[in-house]
Amino acid sequence: MQVKEAIELRRAVKHYDPTHQMTEQEVEQLMSLALLSPTAFNIQNWRFVLVRDPELRKQVRAVSWDQAQVTDASLLVVLTADLNSWNQDPARYWKNAPQPVQDFLVPAIDQYYRGHAQVQRDEAMRSCGMAAMTLMLAAKEMGYDSCPMDGFDFDAVGKLINLPDDHVVAMFVAIGKGTKEAYPRGGQLPMDDVVITNTFN
Numbered sequence: 001m002q003v004k005e006a007i008e009l010r011r012a013v014k015h016y017d018p019t020h021q022m023t024e025q026e027v028e029q030l031m032s033l034a035l036l037s038p039t040a041f042n043i044q045n046w047r048f049v050l051v052r053d054p055e056l057r058k059q060v061r062a063v064s065w066d067q068a069q070v071t072d073a074s075l076l077v078v079l080t081a082d083l084n085s086w087n088q089d090p091a092r093y094w095k096n097a098p099q100p101v102q103d104f105l106v107p108a109i110d111q112y113y114r115g116h117a118q119v120q121r122d123e124a125m126r127s128c129g130m131a132a133m134t135l136m137l138a139a140k141e142m143g144y145d146s147c148p149m150d151g152f153d154f155d156a157v158g159k160l161i162n163l164p165d166d167h168v169v170a171m172f173v174a175i176g177k178g179t180k181e182a183y184p185r186g187g188q189l190p191m192d193d194v195v196i197t198n199t200f201n
């Protein structure tokens with residue numbers, strides 16, 4: 001499947017076959033593609049929680065407006081991020097780079113993030129958003145549907161997955177065999193409304 005086709009065919013699908021199981025190889029393939037998503041300074045701050053315990057899925061659904069995707073999709077990925085990944089042996093993010101690149105980038109990571117809580121959080125959301133899209137497009141190519149989600153109680157989900165204090169939850173991506181097509185597209189804005197050339201006025 002071409003990327004263009006995957007982008008055009010991906011829709012937020014709400015109904016899934018609850019009996020379908022993905023193989024371990026498929027899960028591995030999806031996650032290994034997600035791990036190629038870009039992150040600023042390559043800090044790879046996402047932490048993907050695969051909620052595989054059916055009982056835990058039910059509990060997550062109960063704090064997610066009872067949305068059926070949460071339990072019925074084959075895979076529920078809770079995209080979280082470690083707000084402190086910039087400070088955890090950052091040399092490992094550039095271990096394969098030439099020495100001059102390492103010498104420049106590793107201290108730059110510290111300068112960019114230290115003391116900047118808003119930047120740490122913004123980067124967490126950016127990284128998870130990118131990874132979510134990677135997951136959804138890869139899923140489409142593999143014959144699966146998906147649904148991005150933030151309709152849930154973030155604190156309650158954090159408690160259910162034992163989220164560490166220095167991590168944040170960004171969103172879910174539910175992935176599985178869709179049983180009903182997505183609703184018709186809600187209505188796309190005209191390009192002129194959303195594409196600005198150079199400056200706003």
Ligand SMILES: Cc1cc2nc3c(=O)[nH]c(=O)nc-3n(C[C@H](O)[C@H](O)[C@H](O)COP(=O)(O)O)c2cc1C
Nearest residue numbers: 010011012014067147148149150151152171182186
């Ligand atoms: C960050 C985010 C959160 C969303 N949360 C939910 C959700 O909780 N439940 C749901 O059914 N759809 C959710 N959606 C799906 C959107 O409603 C859907 O993407 C949008 O209507 C456009 O439709 P499309 O993805 O099929 O093109 C979410 C989408 C995004 C990007």
